Amino acid sequence: MKSEELRVKSDEWEIGGKTLKSRMLIGSALYPSPANMEEAIKESEAQIVTVALRRQSAGEGGGNNFWEIIKELKINVLPNTAGCHSAKEAITTAQMAREVFETNWIKLEVIGDQYNLQPDPYETLKAAEILVKDGFEVFPYTTDDLVVAKRLADVGCKILMPWGSPIGSGQGLMNPSNLKAIRKQFPELKLIVDAGIGKPSDAVEAMQLGYDGVLLNSAIALAQDPVKMAQAFKYAIIAGRLGYEAGTMQKREFASPSTPTVGTPFWHQFA
Numbered sequence: 001m002k003s004e005e006l007r008v009k010s011d012e013w014e015i016g017g018k019t020l021k022s023r024m025l026i027g028s029a030l031y032p033s034p035a036n037m038e039e040a041i042k043e044s045e046a047q048i049v050t051v052a053l054r055r056q057s058a059g060e061g062g063g064n065n066f067w068e069i070i071k072e073l074k075i076n077v078l079p080n081t082a083g084c085h086s087a088k089e090a091i092t093t094a095q096m097a098r099e100v101f102e103t104n105w106i107k108l109e110v111i112g113d114q115y116n117l118q119p120d121p122y123e124t125l126k127a128a129e130i131l132v133k134d135g136f137e138v139f140p141y142t143t144d145d146l147v148v149a150k151r152l153a154d155v156g157c158k159i160l161m162p163w164g165s166p167i168g169s170g171q172g173l174m175n176p177s178n179l180k181a182i183r184k185q186f187p188e189l190k191l192i193v194d195a196g197i198g199k200p201s202d203a204v205e206a207m208q209l210g211y212d213g214v215l216l217n218s219a220i221a222l223a224q225d226p227v228k229m230a231q232a233f234k235y236a237i238i239a240g241r242l243g244y245e246a247g248t249m250q251k252r253e254f255a256s257p258s259t260p261t262v263g264t265p266f267w268h269q270f271a
Helices: 003-009 034-044 063-073 087-101 121-133 146-154 176-185 200-208 226-246 266-270
Strands: 013-015 018-020 024-027 048-052 076-080 105-108 137-142 159-162 190-194 213-216
Touching: 024 034, 024 226, 034 063, 034 226, 048 063, 076 087, 087 105, 087 121, 105 121, 121 137, 121 146, 137 146, 146 159, 146 176, 159 176, 176 190, 200 213, 200 226, 213 226
Parallel strands: 024 048, 024 213, 048 076, 076 105, 105 137, 137 159, 159 190, 190 213
Antiparallel strands: 013 018
């Protein structure tokens, strides 16, 4: 099936005041080259790309080349505060990003542990509250902790981005039941699984839980063929969403025949 046909079947949705078709958010780091990044993002058909203001280097053609590619993609830019370890750092970075990209969107990352890159719940919450009051549309990166999710919602976050597992680990969804609980608790919020997705089937699982989208970077950029992997995730996210909307069958304790053997065999009707 052509990608255009699949796109027609996927529903439009709203996030941060914008209506989109793609439910994939894609990162811009770790690709073998800027050209490879550009091709993978185009193939993904994602309409949101994340950019780390603090971590962009001037290597391989310089920073200007990177920025030009991002601008030419003509998709929504979601700046993030990657590399920040305090609310103060994150707030300053967010304010700089708003000036550079002319957007009030910010992916809020405040790392509390350098080993597993787990977000600091206290500093994240502190920064989120200030940024929301300052007019930002905050996309907070958090763990799958229901209490932290509730606190972020309480300070005005309309979007939550719980991890599937630690950043870049590729472990998939470590605690699907926790993610399901967050979805059930906050039916009105936009929920994006961010971090830990390693393969397309992980994205399908996340979408079948009722999540609104998936943010991907390492799983695509570090694949042997990032462009082909971007395509695989594009279809996986569509399939997962359609499966959720269609309503998957419930697991059964015992086998149940798909063709009941009741009554007269159909061929007897033609005897």
